[in-house]
Structure formats: structure tokens, C-alpha cells
Amino acid sequence: MTPEPLWTPPADVRETTRIGRFADWLERTRGLRFDDYAALHRWSVADLDGFWSAVVEHFGITFTTPPRAVLGRREMPGAEWFPGAELNYARHALRNPFHDEVAVVAHSQTRPPVELTWAELRDRVARARAGLVRLGVGRGDRVVAFAPNIPETLIAFLATASLGAVWASCAPEFGARSVVDRFAQVEPVVLLAVPGYVHGGKHVDRRDAVADLRAGLPGLRHVVEIPYGDGAIPDAVGWAELLAGPGPLDFEPVPFAHPLYVLFSSGTTGKPKAIVHGHGGITVEHTKNHALSWDLGPGDRFQWFTTTAWMLWNSLVSGLLVGASVVLVDGNPVHPDPGWQWRLADETGATTMGASPGWLMACRAKGLRPGEELELRRLRQIGVAGSPLPAEAYHWVRGQFGDRVLLNNGSGGTDICTAMVQGSAWQPVWAGEISGPTLGVECAAFDVRGRPVVGELGELVITRPVPSMPVRFWGDAEPTDPASRYHRTYFDAYPGVWRHGDWARFRETGSCVITGRSDATLNRGGVRLGTAEFYAVVEELPEVDDSLVVHLEDPAGGSGELLLFVQLADGAVLDDALRARVADVLRSALSPRHVPDRITAVPAVPRNRTGKKLELPVKKILLGAAVDDVAGRDALADPTSLDVFEELS
Known part of the structure; x- marks a missing residue:
């Protein structure tokens, strides 16, 4: 039924x-x-x-x-x-007829708010373009940024794209080693960087990290300092100097698959993949997605808290493609409190705002009432991405906003820089489910024999090509070469079919549930168990703030060991009574197979900087791997969060 x-x-x-x-x-x-x-x-x-x-x-x-x-x-x-075909992404981002209307609204915990009109944005992109030309940047050269989500980063990106040069960025909270692991792969000629920033009221100095980047990127010709935070970067070209000379707002025509930017995988399961996305694929896909799924267009304001290291930054700035204004936000997302983002959406008049599942659940847990306490009169849609969203969050959003706001949950990722499954204004929403595949994307769940299944867990796949599939991995063999990392990542399991790496369960309606990464899925007695199902149950307990589950298989063919790690709420104690409650709630809500063999308290559940839990690295560590061999600490939200698992191993 x-x-x-x-x-x-x-x-x-x-x-x-x-x-x-x-x-x-x-x-x-x-x-x-x-x-x-x-x-x-x-x-x-x-x-x-x-x-x-x-x-x-x-x-x-x-x-x-x-x-x-x-x-x-x-x-x-x-x-x-x-x-x-030849085209240019930046031409489409800046082509609309608007002049004095606001194009960019930027709020930061480091400096006062900034607004740019479309005319001002075009002028600064033209000046930055001329400045990059003076620095010797041309078609195919790589320009990278160690910078936050601020207007200067957006301007530099569009200027780079207008030249046919290739862009890559990392957030300044990343450690130097992690950034070098990424940027060194593309051999940049120009680095834009900030000397520091403010996070949650604290100044963070990043000048030493910039010096380390210089040392680790021997091909650099120039460093451009974006004035942000305190201090100055020595021997750098100033931002004002880069923009000093006017220049024409020209756009280099490039082939459809010409590299636009390189996105990097999280680096939590090995060396980060340098994923190349093309001008044409991103222009076409983001135009389709933003207009038809997110219902964005002229007059809209698009707000999504993201760092420049996450593909959602690339999606955010693509709001310009459909004529929407973009709201850039930098700082601590929950400072001074989780309600800050709601107040900002109210102030900026956001029509579509993005949210992480963790943040929405935190708002619910704190008893926030944005629908009652704020007007949010222009808000039509809340987008959600990053990890599975429990049904409770759907009911909470419905309770706050009723029918006037669509909760649009989606899943996709860095690999295709868009969503594979998502909602839209023309699709129903079921609590705890994603409404269905996006337009132009044919998705399915495959069993181990490569057959589509409905009503049971399977590998999430794409069976027909999509324009924003990566052009290639930087420095890799051709994607059609079976020995290439690209081929091994996506096409080894099912020839000619893209395997995304998630477990999904589709219903007859077309809606689906993403239950976690397929390489971390649990298999007890031949039954697949999605990790997200555990978390939705366990984290409803008031004593549990966060959790992580892994399954250690038995090489002899036994059932192995199911281990649950919990991050306790303040004042909670993991005693026999709480262990029994956890077991009982999992048994009754899910099945006896879901009852863990051991429950252990840990100081923090390890997550990467986009909020995803590190199930596979934890599993490898518990089986004896060294932390540094399975995860780059700089890629973690808390670099110390894996230490306890090394001790437990």
C-alpha cells in the first residue's frame, strides 16, 4: 500500500x-x-x-x-x-539584461555585508580577467583559490572561466598538506589566498599555510592576496592591483568538454580524485537543475551555506546561469546559534535556501520555530543534500511552514556536480524519501547480477549518459581505458553502466531512499542493511547525539561482528540500561539483525568537512590499517576523531 x-x-x-x-x-x-x-x-x-x-x-x-x-x-x-559545439560558462552566467539589480549578497563573520549589482559584478570580472592576463594566464592554465565563499572568489572563478583557464578551490580551513594533495595534481600557475578569517568569533591566521602551499606547488608563478581577516601575505599581488586596470568582458569560446573546473573527492578513503567538469556539461545541467528542480529564475535569491571545497559552492554560483541572485555565506554555520541561518534567509529574502540534514535535525532538537518567529515570506523551497535525511526532519519542516514551502531532498555529488535523484515543484514528497530521479537522468537500483530491483536495496546506477558526468580525472588515462582510475571507479561493476557507490531502494512510485555508501553497507546473514536506517532510529534517543555503525565480516563465513559507536549527549552515560534500550529500539523499529554485538561510546563521530560519516575508514582502521593510510586528517571536520578507533583496533 x-x-x-x-x-x-x-x-x-x-x-x-x-x-x-x-x-x-x-x-x-x-x-x-x-x-x-x-x-x-x-x-x-x-x-x-x-x-x-x-x-x-x-x-x-x-x-x-x-x-x-x-x-x-x-x-x-x-x-x-x-x-x-563551442561556448563559455562565464558568458552564460553574466549574459542576462539586468544592470542595477542585486546579483550577489555576501554575509560573513569576518567583515560587514557586501552587495554587488549585476553591473558591478560584470565590471569586476572584466577587471580580474585583465589582471589574470597581465599575470600570464591563458587558455588551459590552472588558477586555484585557498579562499572562503566570498565575492572575490566568485569573481576570480568567473574571470578564470572567461579565459578558458581551469579553476579549482579549497576552503581555507583545510590543512596545507590536504590542499597540496589536491592542487599539486593540477599544477597551478596562480594561487589566490586569504591571510586569515574569523570563525565563530575567533580569528584564524592562515599565512603559514599559504607559505606551505607556495613551497608545495613549485609551478606557481604568482600569489594573489584577497584582503580578508588580519595580516598580509608577503610577496603577493594585491587584489586591488589585480583589478586595477579595466578590460573588455570577453569570453573565450571553448569546446563543450573543455575543462571548466576540477573538483576533488573528500580524500577520506585515499588520494583525492581530481574530477574534471566541462564548460558545456555544467552549463546545460545546472541550467536544467536550477530552473526545473529548484524553480530558480530572475528575481529569486538563492542561499546555501557551503564552503568552496564542496560541489554545492559550484552549484550555488550557478544560480547566476538562470538569472537568480546568489547569497554567499562564510563563517561558523551555527554561530552564535543554529537559528542564524534562518535569520539570514529572512533578512536576505531568500526564495530557495539550502540545508544540511545535520543542521535541520539540530534546529529540530533545539526547538527552533522559524516558521512562527520569522516572516520568511519569500521562501518557497528548502533544498537538502549531503547525507540521508530522517523522516522526522520532513515532519518538522512541514510543521513549521505547512504547504507553502517545498522540502526538496536530493542526492548526487561531486562526481556529477548535480543531483541524480531529487524533488521539484511537480513531484509529491513522502516523509523520509527522495521524490525520484531528476529529469534527463535514468536511475535504478541494481542487484549483484546487474538487474534492476524495486522495493529492495541495490546499487544506485545511471544507465544512460548525463551531460555533467566528468570529462575525465586529471592526469588519468582516457576514461574508455579499462585501466584508468575513472573506469575503475564508475564502470567496473556493470559494463556500460555508471555505478555511483550508494545503496538505494526505489518504490513503485519512483521515489527512493538512499541508505548510505555501498562500500559501507552491512551484510548480516545475506541481508543488506543500510547504515542510514540505524542512524534514523538510534539518534532519536535523547541520550545519543550522533552514531556510526560498521560490520566486520568473518573471513570464515560467519555473521561477523556488528559494532555501534555512539557520541553521547551531555550528561548521558553508556551503561547496561542504555545499551539495552538501544538494542530494544533497533529490534522493534528495524529487525533483530540490526541489534549490534557491541555498543561503544566515542568522543566524536568522525565526519568529513561536508558532514558525511566515515564508515569505511573506521572499518579499515578497526581491521588494522593506519589512520594516515585510509584518511587525510586535514579532510576531517575533527582531525582527532579517528584516534579512538586506532586505539580500539
Whole structure:
């Protein structure tokens, strides 16, 4: 029996939303009638040429040189999108007709708020572009930033893209070793950096880290200092000097797959992968996603707390592609309290705001009432990404905002720099579930034999190409080479099918639940158990703030050992009574297979800087691996959080 949805699309969805207007446009111009999202999605994956050409035409994506086709080579890996086409991402980000309207709103705990109009943003991008040219930067050169989510970082990125140069960034809270592990792979010629920043009221000096980056990146020609925080970076080009000379706002036409930026994987399970995304794939995919899933367009304000090391920063700045204003936020996300982000959304007039599952659950636990205490009159949608979202958060958001705000949970990641599964204004929402695959993305859950399954856990896969699949890994062999790291990462399990690395369970409705990384999934007695299911139950106990579960298999074929680690709330004690309560609630809510063999208290649950729990590194450490061999400490939210597991091993 299908449960009742928690939220349903409004009756006037076709008139009031961008996805509805897109559906009407398809009917008027192409004679295609779709009465619901499911029908539109079926067409979008059955006719890739028709769907993606419609996205390009409807949203006015322009090619300096037109393509010979929509999709040339169709096999994965190596699918060829819009062969022969040339374009530039930055041209599309800055092409709208607005002048005096606000394009960028920036709030920071380091300095007062900043606003830039579209005219000011274009002027500064043109000046930064001219400055980079004076520093010798040209097409194909790499420019990197050790900088927070502030306007200067956005300006430098757009200037870099306008030249056909390649961008990469890391947040300044990363340690120097972790940053060098990433940036050294792309051999940058220019580094932009801040001398410091303020986090939660404390000044953080990063000048020593910048010196270490200089030493670890021998190909650097110049360091550009962005004035932020206290102090100065010696022997650096000043930001004012970079922008001193005016220049034309030109855009270098580049092939569809020309590198736009390099994103790095978390580095918590090995050397960070340098994932190359192209101008065309990101321009087309983000335009589609932001307009049709997030319902963003001119007049909207897009706020999402993120650092420059997370793919959501790249998604955030792509709000410009659809003419929305972007709200850049830097600082401690819960300082001086978790309600700060709600107050900021109220002040900035955010229409779509992003949230991490952990932050939403913290707001719920603290008893916050943003829907009652603040106007948030323009807010239409709350996007969620980063890790599985418990059903309780859905009910909490519904209790705060009723039907007027859509909770849009999604899952995708750095690898494709977008969502694979997500919601939209034309899809129902079920508590604890993601509404379904996004337009143009054909997803499924595969069993071990490569067959799609419904109603049971399977590997999350993409069975047809998507424009924003990575162009390649930097320094890797060609993706079509079976020996390449790219091929081994995504295509070893199922030939010609992208394996994403998550466990998913789809329902007949198309909605799904992501239960955790497939390399960390538990298998007891031949039954797959998703880790997210454990956390949703255990972390509802008032004594437990956070938790992590791993399964140590028995090489002899036994059931192995299921270990649960809990981070206790203040004042709580892990005694026999609490252990029994944990076991009872898991047994009754899930099954006897979910009852752990051992429950251990730890000071902190290890997470990476985007909030994901490090189940696989913990498992490897407990099996005897050294911490530094399985996880870069600089990539952790708390660099000491793995120490206790090394002791336990």
C-alpha cells in the first residue's frame, strides 16, 4: 500500500512554476503533452536528444559554434555531448539584461555585508580577467583559490572561466598538506589566498599555510592576496592591483568538454580524485537543475551555506546561469546559534535556501520555530543534500511552514556536480524519501547480477549518459581505458553502466531512499542493511547525539561482528540500561539483525568537512590499517576523531 504524500504539487503548478511553464512550452512548440512529472521524466530519458535540445532552446543556451548533434558517441564511458559545439560558462552566467539589480549578497563573520549589482559584478570580472592576463594566464592554465565563499572568489572563478583557464578551490580551513594533495595534481600557475578569517568569533591566521602551499606547488608563478581577516601575505599581488586596470568582458569560446573546473573527492578513503567538469556539461545541467528542480529564475535569491571545497559552492554560483541572485555565506554555520541561518534567509529574502540534514535535525532538537518567529515570506523551497535525511526532519519542516514551502531532498555529488535523484515543484514528497530521479537522468537500483530491483536495496546506477558526468580525472588515462582510475571507479561493476557507490531502494512510485555508501553497507546473514536506517532510529534517543555503525565480516563465513559507536549527549552515560534500550529500539523499529554485538561510546563521530560519516575508514582502521593510510586528517571536520578507533583496533 502506497503511503499518503506529505506534500503534493499545487493545482496551479503549470502556471506558477518553471517546470510547469517548460511543460507548456513543450506542448506549444513540439506538440508534446505531459500530464504529470512521471510522464515528463519518461520522455526525458527515452529521448535524450529531444530533451536536452529542448533545455538548450527553452533556456536560450547559445553556442559560438553550433553542434553537429546533441549526442554523438552514446556509450559510457566516453559519451560525446554536443560534438563540435563551442561556448563559455562565464558568458552564460553574466549574459542576462539586468544592470542595477542585486546579483550577489555576501554575509560573513569576518567583515560587514557586501552587495554587488549585476553591473558591478560584470565590471569586476572584466577587471580580474585583465589582471589574470597581465599575470600570464591563458587558455588551459590552472588558477586555484585557498579562499572562503566570498565575492572575490566568485569573481576570480568567473574571470578564470572567461579565459578558458581551469579553476579549482579549497576552503581555507583545510590543512596545507590536504590542499597540496589536491592542487599539486593540477599544477597551478596562480594561487589566490586569504591571510586569515574569523570563525565563530575567533580569528584564524592562515599565512603559514599559504607559505606551505607556495613551497608545495613549485609551478606557481604568482600569489594573489584577497584582503580578508588580519595580516598580509608577503610577496603577493594585491587584489586591488589585480583589478586595477579595466578590460573588455570577453569570453573565450571553448569546446563543450573543455575543462571548466576540477573538483576533488573528500580524500577520506585515499588520494583525492581530481574530477574534471566541462564548460558545456555544467552549463546545460545546472541550467536544467536550477530552473526545473529548484524553480530558480530572475528575481529569486538563492542561499546555501557551503564552503568552496564542496560541489554545492559550484552549484550555488550557478544560480547566476538562470538569472537568480546568489547569497554567499562564510563563517561558523551555527554561530552564535543554529537559528542564524534562518535569520539570514529572512533578512536576505531568500526564495530557495539550502540545508544540511545535520543542521535541520539540530534546529529540530533545539526547538527552533522559524516558521512562527520569522516572516520568511519569500521562501518557497528548502533544498537538502549531503547525507540521508530522517523522516522526522520532513515532519518538522512541514510543521513549521505547512504547504507553502517545498522540502526538496536530493542526492548526487561531486562526481556529477548535480543531483541524480531529487524533488521539484511537480513531484509529491513522502516523509523520509527522495521524490525520484531528476529529469534527463535514468536511475535504478541494481542487484549483484546487474538487474534492476524495486522495493529492495541495490546499487544506485545511471544507465544512460548525463551531460555533467566528468570529462575525465586529471592526469588519468582516457576514461574508455579499462585501466584508468575513472573506469575503475564508475564502470567496473556493470559494463556500460555508471555505478555511483550508494545503496538505494526505489518504490513503485519512483521515489527512493538512499541508505548510505555501498562500500559501507552491512551484510548480516545475506541481508543488506543500510547504515542510514540505524542512524534514523538510534539518534532519536535523547541520550545519543550522533552514531556510526560498521560490520566486520568473518573471513570464515560467519555473521561477523556488528559494532555501534555512539557520541553521547551531555550528561548521558553508556551503561547496561542504555545499551539495552538501544538494542530494544533497533529490534522493534528495524529487525533483530540490526541489534549490534557491541555498543561503544566515542568522543566524536568522525565526519568529513561536508558532514558525511566515515564508515569505511573506521572499518579499515578497526581491521588494522593506519589512520594516515585510509584518511587525510586535514579532510576531517575533527582531525582527532579517528584516534579512538586506532586505539580500539
